[in-house]
Amino acid sequence: MKNKLLYFIPILLWLICYFVFSFDGLYGQDAYEYLRYSEALKTFLVTGKNPGDYFWGIYYPVFGSVLSFIIPNITLSLQLVSLLSLIVCSIYMEKIIHLIWKDNSFQNIPFLFFTLSPIVLIHSLLVMSDILTCCLITLAFYHLLRYLETKQRNTILYGVLFCILAVMTRYASAIILFPISCMVLFQLIKDKNFKIIFLSFFIILAVITPHIFIRFQNSFEFLSNPWLQNWSLLNLFEKSFYTLDGEIHNKTINFIYVFFPILHPIFGFLGGILIYVLIKYKSFTTFKYDKVIIMSIGLYALFLGGIPCQAKRFMLSSFPLVIIVLYPIIKRFFYSFKHYKQIFIALVFIQLTLSSYFFLHFYNRNKLEKTICNEISKYQGNTIYIFEIDLALKGRKLDFNYENLYFKKYDRFEKEALVLINEKQLQKQWKGKNPYINWENIQKKCVLVKLTTTYKDWNLYKISAVK
Numbered sequence: 001m002k003n004k005l006l007y008f009i010p011i012l013l014w015l016i017c018y019f020v021f022s023f024d025g026l027y028g029q030d031a032y033e034y035l036r037y038s039e040a041l042k043t044f045l046v047t048g049k050n051p052g053d054y055f056w057g058i059y060y061p062v063f064g065s066v067l068s069f070i071i072p073n074i075t076l077s078l079q080l081v082s083l084l085s086l087i088v089c090s091i092y093m094e095k096i097i098h099l100i101w102k103d104n105s106f107q108n109i110p111f112l113f114f115t116l117s118p119i120v121l122i123h124s125l126l127v128m129s130d131i132l133t134c135c136l137i138t139l140a141f142y143h144l145l146r147y148l149e150t151k152q153r154n155t156i157l158y159g160v161l162f163c164i165l166a167v168m169t170r171y172a173s174a175i176i177l178f179p180i181s182c183m184v185l186f187q188l189i190k191d192k193n194f195k196i197i198f199l200s201f202f203i204i205l206a207v208i209t210p211h212i213f214i215r216f217q218n219s220f221e222f223l224s225n226p227w228l229q230n231w232s233l234l235n236l237f238e239k240s241f242y243t244l245d246g247e248i249h250n251k252t253i254n255f256i257y258v259f260f261p262i263l264h265p266i267f268g269f270l271g272g273i274l275i276y277v278l279i280k281y282k283s284f285t286t287f288k289y290d291k292v293i294i295m296s297i298g299l300y301a302l303f304l305g306g307i308p309c310q311a312k313r314f315m316l317s318s319f320p321l322v323i324i325v326l327y328p329i330i331k332r333f334f335y336s337f338k339h340y341k342q343i344f345i346a347l348v349f350i351q352l353t354l355s356s357y358f359f360l361h362f363y364n365r366n367k368l369e370k371t372i373c374n375e376i377s378k379y380q381g382n383t384i385y386i387f388e389i390d391l392a393l394k395g396r397k398l399d400f401n402y403e404n405l406y407f408k409k410y411d412r413f414e415k416e417a418l419v420l421i422n423e424k425q426l427q428k429q430w431k432g433k434n435p436y437i438n439w440e441n442i443q444k445k446c447v448l449v450k451l452t453t454t455y456k457d458w459n460l461y462k463i464s465a466v467k
Helices: 003-020 028-047 059-067 074-101 109-115 118-123 130-150 153-167 173-190 194-214 233-237 270-281 290-305 312-335 340-379 390-395 423-429 434-445
Strands: 240-243 246-249 383-386 401-404 418-422 446-455 458-466
Touching: 003 074, 003 109, 028 059, 028 074, 028 390, 059 074, 059 130, 074 109, 074 118, 074 130, 074 312, 109 118, 109 312, 109 340, 118 130, 118 312, 118 340, 130 153, 130 173, 130 312, 153 173, 153 194, 173 194, 173 290, 173 312, 233 290, 246 423, 270 312, 290 312, 312 340, 340 390, 340 418, 340 446, 340 458, 383 390, 390 401, 418 423, 423 434, 434 446
Parallel strands: 383 401, 383 418
Antiparallel strands: 240 246, 418 458, 446 458
16 A cells, blocks of 8 residues: 555544534534634634634634635534644654655654554544644654755745744744754854845744734733643642642643653553563664754653643644654564564554544533533523533524623522533532632522433523522
């Protein structure tokens, strides 16, 4: 089978998920915010209406809104941005490997360990910016490394373009790209390529202009993110956190969490391969750019370890670099077996099996949101006190007067209004926080009539009287 034909596998899996299981990629609150802003940007491009403010990097919704002029369904457009990003990222990982080692003997390593990695494959089906970020970082590394190898001036401009696009898609990309950017800048100064440096500033300005235009008054608001403000090295040794997102209790400390790309099965089984090869051969193959790539991975891991939370998807941004660094070890693993092709095929099936297993969580959440929307749609037009799932209802165009229990404490409640709540989740995570306090106040001050248990511990109540 020709190498590029393998990339029809994720396309086929998307077709099955989308058309057979009706999985539209909307999962959790972030996905609906990406959808909302993509719709606002499309309206802006058509009518000139200001799209309003937006907290995250803008280029995922930008690409989704632009693609929606070809594919009118914006949700589908955003899914396809993720899927296409997966394929492009995988291909350019192969290019980086060939650039560094001049080796095409085992091209399918990026396909097996990145494309079919359960967390990667799943996120390529989601309305999320993670895989686009991976793609842009990989493209940036390829062109910057190519400049260092060939000194071709035009490739550095592509590198700068993809660097800034990555940062303006996911701000934390700047940490990953910082070491290689410094290395290239020093080389440019050494080579006296001041014209290239000058042109790079124009590229940077052009790419960040939409961000400045859209967020003129709040351009640096992302720096006020509570996770950044509470960053600390001490968080590396913590596993429980008390944040604006309530009480979070993880199974392991952050220091172990940052090694999940080689330890957790949702990423694959790189850790087992690494241990096997080191025990068998007692050596680690180095290469010309290993230090700068390892520094990028390490800095980003340190950054994530200091944040008072654990989110495995945050690690996706540096995951292509992990595989690129481990390429010689993975190759040695396969060639240590006489029938390495059979091993490869077996690992493909293992990856797909793991992907199916972990995908169930995302599928069930998507199903939960759609089920709740279907069951409460007949109550539209009322005021609804709600928490967490309100963005799903808004994203699926349900018409309510939304009162979010997260943002403030309520002392008075509207008679005949609705309350949609997951009581078990409140007790587990939100004690002492607005959502839990508001729910207690509702129970004390209102007479509630349960209309329905919608799905998975979510209950819909009606306030029949106010005490």
